[in-house]
Amino acid sequence: MSTVQPALSPGGLPGSRAVAAVAWERLRALRPGLTLAALALLFILVAAIAPSLLTSRSPTSIDLGATLQAPSAHHIFGTDQAGRDLYARVIHGTRQSLLIGLGATALSMSVAISLGFLAGLSGRFVDGAINRLLEVVFAFPVLLLALLFVTVFGASATTQIVAVGIGTAPGYARMVRGQVLAVRGSGYVEAASALGHSYPRIIRRHIFPNAMRPLVVVVTLGLGQSIVWASSLAFLGLGVAPPAPEWGALLDAGRGYVTKAWWLEVVPGLTIVAFALAVTTLGRYAQQRLEGANQR
Amino acid sequence: MTVELAARRPHTSDAGADSHGDLLRVENLRVGFGPPKAHREVVKGVSFTLAPGRCLAIVGESGSGKSVTARTLVGLTGRGSVVQADRLELDGRDLLGFGDRQWRAIRGKDVGFILQDALVSLDQLRPVGKEIAEGLKLHGAGTREERAEKVIDLLRQVGVPEPELRARQRPDELSGGLRQRALIAAALALDPKLVIADEPTTALDVTVQAQILDLLEATKARGKTLILISHDLAVVSRMADEVAVMRDGEIVERGDARAVLRNPQHAYTQALLDAVPSAHSRGQRLSPASPPRVQVSAAPTASAGRGAGPEIAPPVIQAEGLTKRYRGPDGLDRTVVDDVSFVLGAGETLGVVGESGSGKTTTARIALALVEPDGGQVRLNGEAWSGLPERQRRARRRQITVIYQDPLSSFDPRWSVERVLRDTLDPAAYGSDAARRQRVTELLELVGLQDEHRGRRPLQLSGGQRQRVAIARALGPDPSVIVCDEPVSALDVSIQAQVLDLLVDLQDELGVSYLFISHDLGVIHHISDRVLVLNEGRVVEHGDADDVFYRPQEPYTQRLLAAVPLLERRAATDPIRSAR
Structure with a gap:
């Protein structure tokens, strides 16, 4: 909104507004959301790599004297029906959850990049065929597609990865294709062909790196999404077999006790949300930085 | 003071x-x-x-x-x-x-406000009549019928033919001129x-x-x-x-x-x-002082200076009967370039002028062999050029390079100036890293850029600097001809002056030919030895620049020249006006 005002004494803005504006700028400069997201992600990474640094308890040691205990100083996230410490289970489940998320994202991206580039760079026929295929797969909801995989191949971490990876690939593939087409029609690709560079060289030096640029951000956003999908599968009992700790599986395990022990659902649920939120926040930040630099 | x-x-x-x-x-x-x-x-x-x-x-x-x-x-x-x-x-x-x-x-x-770009300023999804009526409605003028009548009246006032029909059309269905008129009508609506x-x-x-x-x-x-x-x-x-x-x-x-x-x-x-470039400024400098440039002995391909005709040196480009058709959205073929022939001599500038849609850019793309003509052929330096398989053409692409209107989009955003320029060099001629580095320095000097610009990305340069880099890139392969597609249209007049001066200097120094495309008649007259006037894909007039501008034979050229507003202080003595 523009402010129109009579010329004041040299100094411009009225005092109180200036102070408020400066305070707001300071607060914005700190970017609390971003800092929090970075810290959360750091914590999750430590939990995945070296869970024993964060808890000395075993995630599977049963203590029948302390079943379904509410969060307390002793068990900060409470215990489950077998007296296992929920905090230890969440921490130790991180690696598995993260691997499933990363695996699914990696698979999804490889499929998407191969198909997207193939479609974007080939002639009308191949492009059309790939597009139809993608549209068919795209028409199925991700969860339905994943369920189909799990029923055919049986529940395991690998199936979870494949199911989520294939399910989310078409969306990314279409995006990659769009990027390839945009870069392929760009001025600098034409300039390179006018200089007499060969097509493979142009693909390698211009089309590939430029089409991949926006994907960096999409990968971070997709990672959070994949974990949510994988957890959904696990929640439906189609993930890793209990009692191995995994966030989605924890959700599933706590389902039966939700009226008696709310923490069994809420804590793993919030963990998944926190992770997805942290990754997404950082992804958006990266997006702003990268695309901001791309504008004039 | x-x-x-x-x-x-x-x-x-x-x-x-x-x-x-x-x-x-x-x-x-x-x-x-x-x-x-x-x-x-x-x-x-x-x-x-x-x-x-x-x-x-x-x-x-x-x-x-x-x-x-x-x-x-x-x-x-x-x-x-x-x-x-x-x-x-x-x-x-x-x-x-x-x-x-x-x-x-x-x-x-x-206060009525008329914006520059009518296509952006008008709502794409609404008929222009509604858009104009909106202002009337907001200020509570009349009933719906009265407003509709007023809109037709306004459109008629601003010279829109068939206002009843046009009021029902969306901006993308109108030509640029009609859109601008609609925008003016909207600004005038409330008097x-x-x-x-x-x-x-x-x-x-x-x-x-x-x-x-x-x-x-x-x-x-x-x-x-x-x-x-x-x-x-x-x-x-x-x-x-x-x-x-x-x-x-x-x-x-x-x-x-x-x-x-x-x-x-x-x-x-x-x-x-x-x-401001015009007939008067021909052969003169437009900018007050160009940055000093070092004379570089970069293999002048021809010693012929400006004005050397095709009869002295063998033609660099020979285009005969070029024709290109595209299929429109209605399934009908549109002939974009129709039987266009021209010859460009060594060290010479051929100006191609025409309004939008006249086929200028397609002609340029055919000359660059980025588009194959449906009919006719292009010869480059005496040898066949169009219609060849790309593999045979690739090595000879160094003989013909291009400068685009928008340099920013023609650079890979990730590449530094140094990398852009190195990319143009012939690996056979510049084998060592030192030789390539030396050549980049030479190119930067040629176009009046400093060593500090080497590491910059296109985004970190001003518009004029970007166009200088684009020129350096076009010079990199030592071409015999550079196709300039509206190279100064996006620049401010003082920057345009510097770039035009630079192009003239480079031609004097290196003997390179220009196929210079522009919609700006002043620019074309300033820089061209000969001129090709295009309209709807056809050559309307072709000849020596002064002949075409001072003694236009064809009614279309005359109309085009008459439409150009002239600076008043020059109008009294300008031969373009006084010749008629």
């Missing part, structure tokens, strides 16, 4: 009107953007007055603050802007301290006293521009007060009673249009006027 005084004390100036009867009074207007800490002032104390029925032109290059000044008058300076002034009065009303609601009451009703036109003809072809200027003149003749924002001095000289020349947020010179344009007092105004 006197200029500064005039800007500060407008009431003593020669504006030629009683200051009490002024429609608009602006004193010490300052507009800035950004938070207090990073506050950036873009208008720094501008003062002017405008009497009813007069036309004031605010002239300046990009970033001079001319558009922001105009937008202040309708309260559209945008987010985070701070507007201050000692006085800001429209028709005796104080505009300072106006809120949104008050601005809305004024916009359209008291405002003051009409502000921000670069109203910049995106238009010359013949359309002439029509729009006629229309604005007619508007003024009906008693409207006009503020015209433009970078084009020729347009200004045709329309304005008064001129204010802006630079870096300040008015450097202000006064009677005729006086300022004929006898500029300020050095900047003088430089702006000198920078």
